[in-house]
Amino acid sequence: MALTKGFRVFEKQKPxxxxVLLESRNRQDCLLFQAGAVAILSTEEKETVKSHYVKIMDAYGCLGVLRLRS
Known part of the structure; x- marks a missing residue:
């Protein structure tokens, strides 16, 4: 069984x-990480903002620790 790169990572090229946008090949929505916040973007929202981003890599998975302050 071949392991495919199921994620795409995009970065906004603005000084x-x-x-960062994290897109999964198995889902229609994506995650937006910006200014200390995380948002789920719908397909329509993703297509609107994606033109401002540049793909930086394909990835097999995403690991990390998410810490949110309330």
């Missing part, structure tokens, strides 16, 4: 802005 002073740290913004």
């Amino acid at each position: 002073g802005c740290c913004s």
Whole structure:
């Protein structure tokens, strides 16, 4: 069984802005990480903002620790 790269990572190419889109090949929506916040974007929202981003890599998975302050 072949292991495929199921995620695409996009970065916003704007100076002073740290913004990343994480897209899964198995889902229609995607995650937006920006300014200390995480948002789920619908398909329509994703297509609207995706033109401002550049693909930086394909990945097999995504690991990490998400810490949210309330």
